[in-house]
Amino acid sequence: MQPLDDEARQSAYFRFGVISPLLSPEADRTLAEALAEQSARTWTLADGRERRYAAGTIEEWLYRYRRGGFEALVDAPRRDCGTFPGVPEKLAEAALGLFAEHPDVRTAAAYGHLRGAGLIPDGHPSRSTFYRWAAQARPARGEPGAGQRERRAFEAGWSGALWQADIMYGPGVPCRGRDGRQRQAPTYLVAVLDDYSRLLCEGRFFHVQTLEAWLEVLRAACCRRGIPEKLYCDNGQVFTSAQIRRIGAVLGVQVIHTAVRDAAAKGKIERFFRTVRTRFLEPLELSGLPADLEALNRAFRAWAETHYNGAVHSAHGQTPQDRWIEGAARLRTVDPGEAEGLFLFETERTVKKDGTFSLQARRFETDGSLVGRRVLVRFEPLELKRVEVWFEGAFRGRAAELDRHANDGRLRQPQGGNTP
Numbered sequence: 080m081q082p083l084d085d086e087a088r089q090s091a092y093f094r095f096g097v098i099s100p101l102l103s104p105e106a107d108r109t110l111a112e113a114l115a116e117q118s119a120r121t122w123t124l125a126d127g128r129e130r131r132y133a134a135g136t137i138e139e140w141l142y143r144y145r146r147g148g149f150e151a152l153v154d155a156p157r158r159d160c161g162t163f164p165g166v167p168e169k170l171a172e173a174a175l176g177l178f179a180e181h182p183d184v185r186t187a188a189a190y191g192h193l194r195g196a197g198l199i200p201d202g203h204p205s206r207s208t209f210y211r212w213a214a215q216a217r218p219a220r221g222e223p224g225a226g227q228r229e230r231r232a233f234e235a236g237w238s239g240a241l242w243q244a245d246i247m248y249g250p251g252v253p254c255r256g257r258d259g260r261q262r263q264a265p266t267y268l269v270a271v272l273d274d275y276s277r278l279l280c281e282g283r284f285f286h287v288q289t290l291e292a293w294l295e296v297l298r299a300a301c302c303r304r305g306i307p308e309k310l311y312c313d314n315g316q317v318f319t320s321a322q323i324r325r326i327g328a329v330l331g332v333q334v335i336h337t338a339v340r341d342a343a344a345k346g347k348i349e350r351f352f353r354t355v356r357t358r359f360l361e362p363l364e365l366s367g368l369p370a371d372l373e374a375l376n377r378a379f380r381a382w383a384e385t386h387y388n389g390a391v392h393s394a395h396g397q398t399p400q401d402r403w404i405e406g407a408a409r410l411r412t413v414d415p416g417e418a419e420g421l422f423l424f425e426t427e428r429t430v431k432k433d434g435t436f437s438l439q440a441r442r443f444e445t446d447g448s449l450v451g452r453r454v455l456v457r458f459e460p461l462e463l464k465r466v467e468v469w470f471e472g473a474f475r476g477r478a479a480e481l482d483r484h485a486n487d488g489r490l491r492q493p494q495g496g497n498t499p
Contacts, residue, residue, distance in 0.1 A: 089324075118137055186209070186214075190209050235274040241308065242272065245352070246317075249375075252369060252370075269288070276397075277394055277402070281304070284379060305410040308332065310327065424458055439463060444480075
């Protein structure tokens with residue numbers, strides 16, 4: 080099991096995102112046409128830079144993936160490829176933020192503003208270097224007088240072809256804190272909607288809007304409804320994490336994102352959230368909100384299956400459930416046992432001298448031979464029922480939560496590398 084922050088693997092995740100549309104080519108166009116389309120696109124790298132790739136480069140990545148799968152895309156990281164070493168990262172971030180807030184500002188004016196702010200000391204980088212960097216990195220500007228961006232209605236061709244995902248602010252419900260006292264706490268609805276049928280694949284309220292919550296909803300959706308071909312979400316931190324890129328690469332799911340601050344691009348799930356507010360939450364608030372989060376989720380599941388998935392949808396004149404079944408011939412399924420391991424959260428920890436490590440403010444015990452080692456911890460994030468320890472790609476056993484009283488007078492037995 081390789082660390083998620085390995086630079087070469089991050090590059091491979093990006094390459095998979097470039098070639099993923101080519102893995103299921105459309106019948107009405109050739110591979111050469113698809114390659115030309117991908118090579119004409121401008122891609123945004125993890126550090127905010129934008130660049131294009133030649134069709135030959137993309138084709139090489141495609142055949143490498145077909146021959147050896149995802150691991151074939153991993154190679155030694157290339158440094159300073161298409162970068163401007165003379166433009167510091169801090170300056171680049173400030174400039175991109177300035178261009179985003181003021182898209183019509185001239186590059187010369189931006190250079191003067193950033194120099195006045197002390198980000199270009201002693202004239203370095205020079206104007207010419209900054210201008211060349213800005214010509215490549217700054218967002219493209221529309222024509223003078225242009226209005227809102229053009230939008231066209233679209234719909235996926237079958238069930239599972241495209242899922243839309245997002246997070247909605249929910250009502251406040253009582254929550255028991257660590258001190259045992261009940262307090263009102265906000266909730267967040269994490270939901271996944273099928274584009275073709277409008278079926279709610281999975282939706283659940285949480286008291287947090289974290290990566291752990293999103294992974295739990297995505298895992299449940301895949302187990303219940305199969306594996307989508309594309310997953311469409313915004314640029315929020317939980318949707319762009321390395322965990323999601325890893326899962327997408329393993330399952331063969333193309334993860335695509337909306338433009339920054341472009342919520343309207345996910346119109347179907349935004350419309351679903353409006354339905355949730357008007358047809359579920361407002362009547363619920365009139366009759367009295369549930370006593371806790373669990374009761375809220377029970378009420379939501381009952382409403383979603385009966386009054387949403389089981390009701391005729393105005394967009395296509397069928398119930399989402401019926402339309403889902405009608406278009407489900409191309410669905411791919413995932414084994415629930417495999418999904419449980421795939422959707423484990425991953426992080427790195429250093430094992431302390433007493434053979435323990437901390438995870439979500441709790442202490443866990445592992446093999447004493449790993450003292451002082453940096454290990455990969457894979458865990459079920461919400462309740463920590465399953466915590467695995469990996470070292471140098473080998474499974475070193477499951478970690479148990481520390482029990483100081485049970486350890487009194489007892490020697491720790493070394494853990495073997497059993498099957499996870």
